[in-house]
Structures are given as structure tokens and as C-alpha cells.
């Protein structure tokens with residue numbers, strides 16, 4: 775049995791915040807704001823995984839009104855989500871993600887993000903693809919007001935052959 779899920783998230787830029795994307799801190803003049811560390815990519819991955827197993831979204835599991843999740847490490851939130859996936863007997867087939875950012879350049883950091891996501895999803899690098907695009911200066915991303923990301927994940931029941 776295969777299950778597919780998709781995720782989408784947006785976070786606004788703010789001064790005096792670290793820029794954490796895909797579990798990696800990227801040197802930049804500003805970061806993203808959120809209740810947690812605002813890792814837009816890991817939130818997207820978590821939402822895609824929750825969608826694939828029919829478990830709603832990260833807002834339901836980690837409410838932004840709960841002080842326990844203030845400045846939370848999104849890698850820990852994703853680890854919790856991945857445990858739910860594993861408990862339902864699924865493993866990763868592959869995940870494909872896109873980061874929409876006018877700036878900064880993501881290319882030098884993509885490999886590290888893929889490595890970290892693979893580690894969090896107990897998978898190999900070949901199962902994880904991360905890419906980036908500008909929006910050609912259009913919209914909120916193009917105006918450098920924030921960063922968006924999107925992901926599609928495919929899971930498979932562990933004990934079933936392809």
C-alpha cells in the first residue's frame with residue numbers, strides 16, 4: 775500500500791532571527807519568524823508526512839498557542855511526526871521539496887539539507903530531493919517578505935514489496 779501526502783508552508787522574514795531551513799542554519803542578514811524556529815522546509819516535510827498518513831497537520835499536533843513549542847527545534851517536531859509514520863508501518867519511498875526564495879541562494883546548502891532530511895526520515899540521500907526557485911521578483915517571495923516551500927512525499931507499507 776502506498777500513501778502520498780503534500781505539504782506547503784510560508785514564514786515571513788524578520789530581523790535578528792537565524793535563518794534555519796531544512797535543519798541547517800544559513801548565514802544571512804535576517805531569518806524567519808514563527809512560534810517555533812520557523813524552519814519552513816521541515817514544517818512542509820512534516821505536513822506532507824502527516825497528510826500521507828491521514829493525521830491532519832502540524833498545527834493540530836503542535837499548536838502555536840502551546841508554550842511548549844515556543845522556539846521549538848523543528849527537527850524534533852519532525853522526529854515526532856516520523857515516529858507516527860513508523861508506528862503505522864510506513865517507510866519513505868521518496869520526497870521531493872521546493873523552496874521558494876528570492877534570496878538567499880539555497881544551492882550551496884541543498885546537499886546538507888538533503889542529508890539532514892534523510893537522517894530525520896531514516897532514509898538515504900537518494901530518496902530525498904530538495905530544489906529551490908525564485909519567483910522572478912513576483913509576489914511576497916519576490917518582494918523578499920518571506921519564504922515558502924512545498925513538498926510531495928510517497929510512503930510505502932514496510933512489509934510490502936514494490
Ligand SMILES: Nc1ccn([C@@H]2O[C@H](COP(=O)(O)O)[C@@H](O)[C@H]2O)c(=O)n1
Pocket residue numbers: 874875876877878879880881882905906907908909910
Ligand atoms: N533562492 C534560490 C533560488 C534559486 N536557486 C537556484 O537558481 C536556479 C534558478 O532559479 P530561477 O528562480 O531563476 O528558476 C534554481 O533552479 C536553483 O538551482 C537557489 O539556489 N536559491
Ligand SMILES: C[C@@]1(CO)OP(=O)(O)OP(=O)(O)OC[C@H]1O
Pocket residue numbers: 783784807808809810811812813817832833834836837838839843844845846
Ligand atoms: C510549528 C508551530 C508550533 O510551534 O509554529 P510555527 O513556527 O509558527 O509554524 P507554523 O508553520 O505557522 O505552524 C505550526 C505551528 O503550530
